[in-house]
Amino acid sequence: MSSTVEIIKGGGDRPSETFKRNKLYKSLVSVCMSVKIPQGQAEDIAGSVCDKVITWLKDKSEVTSNDIRTAAAKHLKKLHQEAAYLYEQHHIII
Amino acid sequence: MSIAASLAIIILAALIHSSFQLSLSVLTILSGHTIGSKNTQKKLFSLTTNFLFGAGIITLLLMSVIVLILINLFGSNSPQVIWAGGCGLLFGVAISVWLFYYRRQKGTALWIPRGVAKYLMVRTKATKMKSEAFGLGMMSVMGEILFIIAPLFVGSLAITQLPAPWQILGIIVYAEISLSSLSIIWFLIGRGKSLSKIQRWRENNKYFLQFVAGAGLIVLSLFVYVYEILGTTVGGL
Numbered sequence: 299m300s301s302t303v304e305i306i307k308g309g310g311d312r313p314s315e316t317f318k319r320n321k322l323y324k325s326l327v328s329v330c331m332s333v334k335i336p337q338g339q340a341e342d343i344a345g346s347v348c349d350k351v352i353t354w355l356k357d358k359s360e361v362t363s364n365d366i367r368t369a370a371a372k373h374l375k376k377l378h379q380e381a382a383y384l385y386e387q388h389h390i391i392i
Numbered sequence: 393m394s395i396a397a398s399l400a401i402i403i404l405a406a407l408i409h410s411s412f413q414l415s416l417s418v419l420t421i422l423s424g425h426t427i428g429s430k431n432t433q434k435k436l437f438s439l440t441t442n443f444l445f446g447a448g449i450i451t452l453l454l455m456s457v458i459v460l461i462l463i464n465l466f467g468s469n470s471p472q473v474i475w476a477g478g479c480g481l482l483f484g485v486a487i488s489v490w491l492f493y494y495r496r497q498k499g500t501a502l503w504i505p506r507g508v509a510k511y512l513m514v515r516t517k518a519t520k521m522k523s524e525a526f527g528l529g530m531m532s533v534m535g536e537i538l539f540i541i542a543p544l545f546v547g548s549l550a551i552t553q554l555p556a557p558w559q560i561l562g563i564i565v566y567a568e569i570s571l572s573s574l575s576i577i578w579f580l581i582g583r584g585k586s587l588s589k590i591q592r593w594r595e596n597n598k599y600f601l602q603f604v605a606g607a608g609l610i611v612l613s614l615f616v617y618v619y620e621i622l623g624t625t626v627g628g629l
Contacts, residue, residue, distance in 0.1 A: 328428030333588050337430070380588040384424065387591055390499025392417045392509040 304360045317355060322370060323348050329385045335378065343381070347373045395558060397619060398550040401612070402562050405547035406569035408608040409540050411601055413493075413594070414502055415447050415532040415574050420591055421516045422528065423581045437582055439525040444571065444578050446529025451567045454533075458548035459563065468552055475620045478546040479613045485542035486609035493539070493602045500594050504535060542609060543570075546616060 303317040323344050330340035350373040351366065367389070375382035422443060426436045462470060495501040501509070512528075512535065519525050533540070551562040580590060594601075 328425070330428075331430065332424040332428035333586055334427075334584070380586060383592065384588045387499050387588075387595070388421075388424070389513075390497065390501045391421055391591065392414070392500075392502060392504070392512055 303355050303358055305366060306360065306362045308363070317361075317366070319348050319352065322351060322366065326370065326374065326385070329374075329388070330378065330381045333378070333380045333384055335381065343374070343377050346377065393550070393553040393620065395554060398553045398558075398562070399565070401550035401616060402547050402566050403569060404608065404612050404615070405543035405550070406566045407572075408605060408612060409451075409543045409547075409566075409570035410573040411605040411608065412536050412539055413500065413598075413601065414504065414536040415529070416577055416594065417500055417502065418512055418516055418528060418532040419443055419574060419577055419581070420587060420594075421513065422519060422525065424587050425517050425519070427587070433584075438522055439519065440578050440581060442522040442525040443529040443532075444574060446526035446531075447533050447574055448529075448567055448571050449526075450530040450533045451570050452563060454544055455548060455551070455563045455566055458544060459551050459559065462548055462552045466552070470549055470552060472621055472624065475549060475616060478542075478549055479617045479621070481542045482546060482609045482613035482616070485539055486606045486613065489539065489602060489609065490606040493605070494598050498595075500591070500598055508535060543612070546612060 304314050305317050306314045326344035326347050327337075327340045330343050331337060335343065347370055351369050354369050355361065367385070371382050371386045374385055419440060423436060423440060426439055462474075466474065492503045495503065504512075512532070515524075515528055515531070519528050547562075547566050551559050551566070554562050577590060581587070
């Protein structure tokens with residue numbers, strides 16, 4: 299991964315920020331726990347997905363928050379389909 | 393209008409009200425955040441119950457205000473032009489529901505402006521206390537006022553036709569029934585039903601629910617038109 303990856307938020311409507319692994323990790327743990335995955339397993343899954351997303355970000359300097367979400371959901375789907383479904387749905391429920 | 397006919401209108405209007413989805417979406421997100429933030433089942437129950445109460449209280453208040461205004465303006469016999477306006481409102485909202493209610497995309501995203509949706513998401517995420525959940529329940533009902541105003545208005549018109557002691561009962565019956573779908577989701581979440589299954593069911597059936605809500609509004613509009621407009625003009629000749 300390049301030293302800092304810029305995340306463009308809200309299609310450019312909101313200020314961009316640098317990629318933070320911990321932020322992605324927390325949201326993944328939260329979604330895993332909301333489908334009743336035990337905390338330890340949720341942390342393992344979140345860690346694994348974060349690693350995959352970081353590998354994917356390696357040659358990129360700028361991506362959108364939606365790209366991050368799509369990439370994370372794709373990897374999460376391989377580990378837990380229900381959690382991935384809820385993760386994908388989060389921004390399109392309302 | 394007979395008591396039975398008034399109650400039929402109130403019940404049908406409340407059932408249509410219960411088919412609107414914004415409160416259900418907000419309750420689903422609230423539950424997801426609460427479970428995902430390592431809160432206890434007790435905390436989940438407390439927040440979702442207060443959310444339900446908030447939605448119920450605002451429905452009672454809205455209904456009471458509309459009934460009070462109608463009684464002050466027209467007494468217990470609203471003129472036919474008001475009933476005709478109610479029919480038109482129902483019909484117009486029915487068409488709007490069929491055309492605009494769900495966005496043409498994945499998920500259950502609704503017609504509401506994206507700014508409002510984002511605000512509701514932020515508020516839902518920030519909800520940690522009972523009072524906040526109560527307020528969120530109220531806000532989620534107000535957020536759909538453009539759609540629920542039609543069944544609320546016609547339900548209120550029917551309530552004004554009832555004898556005084558029945559009017560309170562009518563308001564309570566309306567509020568209770570309008571909360572039925574929200575109560576079912578609240579119960580399922582409380583019993584530990586998976587949120588993803590609930591959301592998947594909602595997503596898979598969203599166009600059916602949209603059709604039913606629109607069709608219900610048309611049926612109610614026709615019923616009111618035939619019973620209250622035609623019934624008192626043609627039948628009254």
